Amino acid sequence: MGSSLPNPQLDAQGRLRHFLTIEGLSRDLLIELLDQAEGFLGVAQQAVKKVPLCRGKVVANLFFETSTRTRTTFELAAKRLSADVLNLNISTSATAKGESLLDTLRNLEAMHVDMFVVRHAAGGAAHFMAAHAAPHVSIINAGDGRHAHPTQALLDMFTIRRHKGDFSRLRVAIVGDILHSRVARSQMLALKTLGVPDIRVIAPRTLLPAKVEEAFGVKAYHELAEGIRDVDVIIMLRLQRERYRGALLPSEHEYFQLFGLTEGRMGAAKPDVIVMHPGPINRGVEMDSAVADGAHSVILEQVTNGIAVRMAVIAMCLGNQRRADEL
Ligand code: CP
16 A cells, blocks of 8 residues: 555645545544544534635536535535535536546636546546646545545544544444445545554455455454444445446345344444444445434434535645634
8 A cells, every 4th residue: 555656645845735545645634634624513503604715716526426425515515615616517518428537627627627526437537637637726536436435534534533532442343345335445544544443344255355454454354243343333335236246245135134234233332333324325235224313323424524524625625724723
């Protein structure tokens, strides 16, 4: 995972310009983003849910893949920072006539867009745009293929910190389709960077990447009860039906019997365990509705927190983060 190449997310002064992946970001920078997000949570409680930090900036959402939570929370985050927001409708845009990603970038840059928030089915799409963007333009990765979903991981860390405080004593289990999950990759990197000592991944062997333990410093389990024993946090992942082909699983019914989270099975975890899921949930496949909607679930908090965390990322990349004394 380590590299001696310069981090493509940082500018010449070492400041965050793009937000493409958790890989290569320091613990201090992640903590600074989490602290900034803490200050932005209160904006939603104001009579006018806006601060003027990014007034005059233009943020374009380019979502080449479907999204509910990420696209809307990025839009709200940019609007709460007083930026102007363009939502390109990909199905009615010139992409449908064959325009390349690079030409789309160049044309929107010609309209003085300052930031692109990009979701794409191809891993590396956001890095590609960052490599070709004009010097004043920032690229935010809103999910690329199986590779990375860094703002999801950051909002998950924010939610964990709000409930559990110190990362250095936590046991965290990530359950489900690790193989196809960009969220899991970003979460494992973030948990590691923030110093979580016990990170577990729980999945059938067919849904775990090869050498996941060595690559990410985690421990793999193939049995739910054993994997979630005494954990503080359970992160359930969606079965990515659109990304797996062939017989990786006998059936979703069997998957639920072995890996689905129920109130009864949660008894193996700590009594104050929190249950998370990035969404969208397949109810009755990854977890029972009683768990998804139950007292341990923080799934909707994750969504709310996503706005504040994305405000922090947008503001920092545009060079407009709040000073500590303003928070
Ligand atoms: N968690 C997440 O990325 O959800 P969406 O696909 O709805 O954006």
